[in-house]
Amino acid sequence: MIQIFCSATQYAAATVTAAIRAGQFGPREGVRRVLVVSNTAAAPEVGTPLDRMAGFERLRPEFDQVYSWNEFISPHHPAGWSPRAQDLGLWEKAVRLAWDLGDEPVEIACESIQANPSRAIADIFADSPVHVYADGLMSYGPTRNRIPHGLSSRITRVLHLDLVPGLRPMLLSEYGVRPEAVPREAMVDVLARIGESGAALLAARLPAERRATAVLLGQYLSAIDLISQEEEERLHVRMLRAAARAGHRDVLFKPHPSAPAVYGESLETAAGELGVRLTVLDEPVLAETVFAFLKPELVIGCFSTALMTAAAFYGIPVARVGTEALLERITPYENSNRVPLTIIDAALPDAEAAEPGAAVDLMGAAGELTPLLRAVGYCMQSRKHHALRAETAAWLAANLTGETGYQRYFKRRRLTSLRLPGGAPVRAEALRRNPTLRRAARHLRRTTT
Secondary structure, three states: OEEEEEEOOHHHHHHHHHHHHOOOOOOOOOOEEEEEEOOOOOOHHHOOOHHHOOOHHHOHHHOOEEEEHHHHHOOOOOOOOOOOHHHHHHHHHHHHHHOOOOOOOEEEEEOOOOOOOHHHHHHHOOOOOEEEEEOOHHHHOOOOOOOOHHHHOOEEEEEEEOOOOOOOOOOOHHHOOEEEEEOHHHHHHHHHHHOHHHHHHHHHHOOHHHOOOEEEEOOOOOOOOOOOHHHHHHHHHHHHHHHHHOOOOEEEEEOOOOOOOOOOOHHHHHHHHHOOEEEEOOOOOOHHHHHHHHOOOEEEEOOOHHHHHHHHHHOOOEEEOOHHHHHHHOOOOOOOOHHHHHHHHHHOOEOOOOOOOOOOOHHHHHHHHHHHHHHHHHHHOHHHOHHHHHHHHHHHHHHOOOOOOHHHHOOHHHHHHOOOOOOOOOOHHHHHHOHHHHHHHHHHHHHHO
8 A cells, every 4th residue: 555645834744744643544564655745835946845844854754755746747836737637547657657656556645635736646546545634724614616526535534633622624524524633742742843953943043031922923914915015014013012012022923934035124113112122033943843942921913823723732822913804805705714714813812902811712612613613614605515504594693793793704795695694685676686586487487387
């Protein structure tokens, strides 16, 4: 048996390595394990490949071979290339020859089966069982794109991090795929091992006498067109002001590794005005390494998954900034970022409105989040989750009032189009003008006369 593991990020590789070490892919005997790395950034040529990043040597022993998907399909970009259906057999032969796979049966473990390169590799090995693993909060939301039956019937499970204990992922649930959590202890251990080199870098970078007590998490919101670069810089300043108001005078800002390297001076200027010693960590160090090394008293971000790993894995108090405005602006409603945004907004305190500093009760959060996310998930992908309609309608009728604040998670236009509580009443004239209803009425008249 050959097991092929596909990873595009260090965090994804850590997740699947934790699953392997927890025994979720069976014993090592009689199995050949191959890691296929890819870089899906807009310009992968200027980035550092996963297998050359610091800390990768701690993951390498789990795999017999490591291959680059970027190199194999060059000059094509891995995020945009997929084989034609009529060429799948030829591509399988090419992959088996290039990677010396012989005629052995293959299993595939990949992330984001809806997109390339995972989709392309799964299509090439058209008879192989597929294990999907998810390393972030999007696993709690519905599947973004339709998966053809020939592929969905091969998916055996969704491996996910238990970032909100008790909350069940919706990803691929419409196909009957069962979720399976990666043990938290295994993941924390893997993160600690790959973070050893990063910890040494942090020790040299951050003097012990001015160790940061608060960490700000940057994302790449402007790079994916959720907000402008200027708005993202203002968001970082708001995080800094919230940390300063909470009493922190040594603050570390960690940009997202996929974010553009260009930042304005607004954050440094604000730090000077607030009397805060600010350190910008440009080095490629995992956020979890920062948490384990610094043991900060507070982590502030927008809707980064690292907020939940800080709370769930390290017990660090966390708070959010800017989520309510993004909930209003994020489009379309089906945007997969809506789910992590909803989780963070509903589960974490607002750093600007509250006094951050207390640990978050994630065990208690699942009870409130479950019905909310099922309702949001239904509104995002109603055609895939018909069984949730009655439940969603009942929950909306009971909870969509001015007192609860749940309105910000739903668009009135979407509720109206789905004929759900909270939507605008549909007038008879509007129904008469609806072309679909007019066609249905004409057909009904023809069949009854």
